[in-house]
Amino acid sequence: MTPDIPTSPHAPTTEPAETGRMRTARVVLIAIGVLGLAWGAYVMFDTVSLRRLPGVALWIGAAIVLHDAVISPLIFGLGVLTRRAGHRLTGGIIVTVQAAIVLGSVMSLIVVPAIVAQSYAPKNPTVLPLDYALNLGGFWLAVMLGSVLVSVGLYARSRRANHRPSLRQS
């Protein structure tokens, strides 16, 4: 396959002509938005001590780098690998397996910090009172089990469909 060059998703026919109302709405939205940004910046400088601001900037920058340079390529690679590994299977099964991995990962993203926070002896026993590691393991297990069940169902359905002549063929 040759790499297809991205083409415009909105051909001139589907692009709405910018009406006067649209233009006004855009100007108003952007103007209020800029005011909001300015207010946010003011509140930041007003309430957060100056020596803490580099830390805020660092976290914002790190979040962008972490997402764009680590999480996204990982997800891309995972997508390619699952499609590769499942090239003999129907799309539904590949998507089911991908969904299970995504579900488990999103939950881990939220729960692993809780497990880490728990490891610092809590000063307050009513904060993080559950066994989050155990529950996360159970969640992964349930998700994998669910995806196996759905995949088996999809596989059986595609086998039956392949063995049965379609109406058009008969």
Place this chain on the structure above:
Amino acid sequence: MRRLMYEARAQLASPVRNPRMATVVGRLLGVAFLLCFGTGLYSHFLQEPLPWMRFATRPSGLYQVTQGIHIVAGIACFPLLLAKLYVVFPQLFQYPPVKSVGNLLERASIALFVGASLVEVTIGLLNTYQWYPFPFSFRQVHFALAFVIVGSLLVHIGVKLPLITAHWRTTPTPGPDERHPVDTEQDGTAPDDSDATIEAAADGAGLSRTGGVTGRVLSYIDATPAVPPRVSRRGFLATLGLSVAAVVGLTAGQTFAPLDALNVFGPRKKGTGQQGVPVNRTSAQAQVGTTALAASWVLTVAYRGVEQSFSRDDLLRLPQTDVDLPIACVEGWSQMASWRGVRMRDLADLVGAADDTAFRLVSLEQRGSFKQTEMGSEYVRDPLTLVALELNGETLDLEHGYPARMIAPGRPGVLQTKWLSRIEAIDA
């Protein structure tokens, strides 16, 4: 370089990466952001009201609901935000990286929008775990970033408005031309292999399909079968729906009682803690162990030079009232409980306070942002507002504010001042 950028976008192309999907996911994320913003502002002003502000005291579980929504919507933002970023990811590889001054500003605002959003939801989540590994104060930064995010959101909607309206409703499938990145403004210049500006060997990564590591990786990716677009799109939306349902459904039980049995990941659990009520700040953290248990403890109520002091026995001899009110924390958990104690308005009347008097509540706490809080007259005069002496049929536990604490309808837990020592009128 241009070839590389086109290559990246072509490789990242996917049936779910289109303006329609960006609109669908963006709408949901926008709603979640605005819910967080609105409920967050409400919580902020409850804690730091402007002088003219008065608040609703009914329904008595109002704050429980608004703050529950704040946390639930915030958690839902994790899958929604990641999904939105997944859909628009190819936009990162726009070429040329900057087209005009307007484009530069737009890209800068998007970078700020994305970074600030990721930080906002992350520190919000960590705050519910009472874990602060970041080098700045939570409250101030979480508050300031909220305006940055909503401002960026409005700018973003303004910039993309023609695209959003064009894809607000579903349009007929564009057909074979589906594998394109989102929102490309193609100016008709296709990458030309003979283009002299191609910096093929500049970084040692050959762009030719036949040689080099990059070439082989790209060929490998090219040879990977694609999932049918329809299955891919439906799978994406189903995954997003399931993820939101999972992160919300398995945590929301910390405030939403019907989901309590499913609460396996919430940072709080209903019914834990002394007398079945969780605690935000312990007596050890507040360092009130000795002062709160001292036999000489009295509660002083003051209004314009009139001061009356009550021992715990004095308070117990005053008319007692029973109320059922939730403790609802800024961190999103809540717990219904039964309280017994003296009506705040009775105490205010004993010192002859006027109906519109607001009071300052002073705790035995020596440090902490909430050792002193203020209570507007709407809460002072409410028949449900108590200086509580008992909780769930027992003498108030030290962790819950013994000898006496405030409990009022519709207020954040941090304002339900524990270990009371003084209640004084604020001079108008």
